[in-house]
Amino acid sequence: xxxxxxxxxxxxxxxxxxxxxxxxxxxxxxxxxxxxxxxxxxxxxxxxxxxxxxxxxxxxxxxxxxxxxxxxxxxxxxxxxxxxxxxxxxxxxxxxxxxxxxxxxxxxxxxxxxxxxxxxxxxxxxxxxxxxxxxxxxxxxxxxxxxxxxxxxxxxx
Amino acid sequence: xxxxxxxxxxxxxxxxxxxxxxxxxxxxxxxxxxxxxxxxxxxxxxxxxxxxxxxxxxxxxxxxxxxxxxxxxxxxxxxxxxxxxxxxxxxxxxxxxxxxxxxxxxxxxxxxxxxxxxxxxxxxxxxxxxxxxxxxxxxxxxxxxxxxxxxxxxxxxxxxxxxxxxxxxxxxxxxxxxxxxxxxxxxxxxxxxxxxxxxxxxxxxxxxxxxxxxxxxxxxxxxxxxxxxxxxxxxxxxxxxxxxxxxxxxxxxxxxxxxxxxxxxxxxxxxxxxxxxxxxxxxxxxxxxxxxxxx
Numbered sequence: 001x002x003x004x005x006x007x008x009x010x011x012x013x014x015x016x017x018x019x020x021x022x023x024x025x026x027x028x029x030x031x032x033x034x035x036x037x038x039x040x041x042x043x044x045x046x047x048x049x050x051x052x053x054x055x056x057x058x059x060x061x062x063x064x065x066x067x068x069x070x071x072x073x074x075x076x077x078x079x080x081x082x083x084x085x086x087x088x089x090x091x092x093x094x095x096x097x098x099x100x101x102x103x104x105x106x107x108x109x110x111x112x113x114x115x116x117x118x119x120x121x122x123x124x125x126x127x128x129x130x131x132x133x134x135x136x137x138x139x140x141x142x143x144x145x146x147x148x149x150x151x152x153x154x155x156x157x
Numbered sequence: 158x159x160x161x162x163x164x165x166x167x168x169x170x171x172x173x174x175x176x177x178x179x180x181x182x183x184x185x186x187x188x189x190x191x192x193x194x195x196x197x198x199x200x201x202x203x204x205x206x207x208x209x210x211x212x213x214x215x216x217x218x219x220x221x222x223x224x225x226x227x228x229x230x231x232x233x234x235x236x237x238x239x240x241x242x243x244x245x246x247x248x249x250x251x252x253x254x255x256x257x258x259x260x261x262x263x264x265x266x267x268x269x270x271x272x273x274x275x276x277x278x279x280x281x282x283x284x285x286x287x288x289x290x291x292x293x294x295x296x297x298x299x300x301x302x303x304x305x306x307x308x309x310x311x312x313x314x315x316x317x318x319x320x321x322x323x324x325x326x327x328x329x330x331x332x333x334x335x336x337x338x339x340x341x342x343x344x345x346x347x348x349x350x351x352x353x354x355x356x357x358x359x360x361x362x363x364x365x366x367x368x369x370x371x372x373x374x375x376x377x378x379x380x381x382x383x384x385x386x387x388x389x390x391x392x393x394x395x396x397x398x399x400x401x402x403x404x405x406x407x408x409x410x411x412x413x414x415x416x417x418x419x420x421x422x423x424x425x426x427x428x429x430x431x432x433x434x435x436x437x438x439x440x441x442x443x444x445x446x447x448x449x450x451x452x
Contacts, residue, residue, distance in 0.1 A: 001165055017163065017165060018167060018210065019165045019205075019208045021195070041196045041199060041200075042195075042196060042260070042262065042263060045260065048262055051265075054236070054265035054266075055261055055262050055265060056262050056265050056266045057192070057263070057266070059195070060191050060192050060262075060266065061191060062165075062188065062191065062195075062208070064165055064167050064208070064210050064212075065188075065210060065212050067167065067212075068213075111261075126348065127261055129261065129348035130260020130261050130263065130349055131260075
């Protein structure tokens with residue numbers, strides 16, 4: 001099918017099989033390898049991307065479902081060479097060990113802050129409940145999200 | 158099979174949908190959100206000749222009110238349903254159920270129609286639709302709409318009776334302005350969990366008098382179980398310990414009977430002590446559900 005969508009703020013038109021898995025399309029066709037494949041069945045959240053403002057699993061999405069939509073991947077967070085506040089915060093707080101879950105975790109956090117700039121601790125916990133980290137634990141991750149919200153709001157929290 | 162042609166259909170109008178429906182075969186799949194279907198395809202690797210994606214059909218989206226009914230489009234996501242004010246106001250149990258389906262990513266993509274068509278015994282949506290006496294609207298390749306009860310919608314095995322030339326268009330639920338409801342799910346964890354037992358309850362409360370209590374229990378049999386005895390047992394003082402225990406004992410007996418009559422072996426390795434888990438845990442589920450009636 002001829003697919004029209006917005007990828008990381010840029011219009012895109014591409015001929016691709018509609019039933020192709022979004023995760024494979026991103027990694028193999030577009031070489032956007034920041035999105036990771038973990039379980040491949042919607043349990044771990046490593047493949048999380050943002051479609052029309054909502055966090056979704058790219059492993060459970062086919063590219064046809066992108067038609068007319070706006071997709072944001074981890075590669076699209078950086079603007080003019082500057083990392084997003086949530087990425088900076090993950091680095092500052094060392095909320096990363098092996099890093100495999102990080103891009104999915106960051107995208108879930110970004111989706112939360114896009115819709116809710118002032119999340120509570122409980123809302124942060126719920127927003128990343130679909131993202132598994134098997135090495136660092138969640139304390140630093142939750143603190144990073146809280147700090148990014150604080151920075152986004154210029155200390156208003 | 159590598160290199161085999163697969164037809165991907167994504168109609169934008171009902172006219173296009175009708176043509177697509179006529180072209181489907183036994184090897185075709187209908188794609189709603191995809192959160193169940195994609196997992197199933199990955200696990201079973203079935204031969205698929207066509208995908209029919211419903212995401213671009215305007216008629217399948219949105220929640221609206223029509224003369225005492227709420228219409229929920231089949232492609233409404235769990236997240237949209239959970240956060241909708243009309244559903245929060247009139248069908249609290251459905252809102253609660255939708256807000257605990259899977260993870261945020263699953264709720265953002267999984268749909269109400271997809272859940273009903275998947276009709277897994279552990280599904281959270283079907284017991285709620287039954288509790289509220291919802292109706293299923295079906296659209297056919299001939300362009301005909303028909304509305305049926307949930308009981309007519311399901312076959313004896315608990316699966317939808319739709320043919321390949323039919324799709325679930327929407328769910329219609331009558332508004333009962335006087336009733337309140339709740340949904341409780343017991344799983345292995347609080348978030349991202351599959352129900353071991355689900356329980357939904359509705360009631361009418363006028364001053365301190367409770368009436369019209371209805372209840373359904375899910376995830377214990379192939380389809381949700383109506384608990385006919387709930388009104389009599391809970392009566393006018395549902396939160397009395399004795400009444401809750403009586404209901405819990407009854408449900409425990411029902412679960413035991415289902416287990417004893419089950420012919421097929423469990424697909425999971427279940428230890429002897431684990432077989433009794435649901436029968437014991439149902440007491441906590443009843444206590445949690447009844448606690449909502451106090452408010």
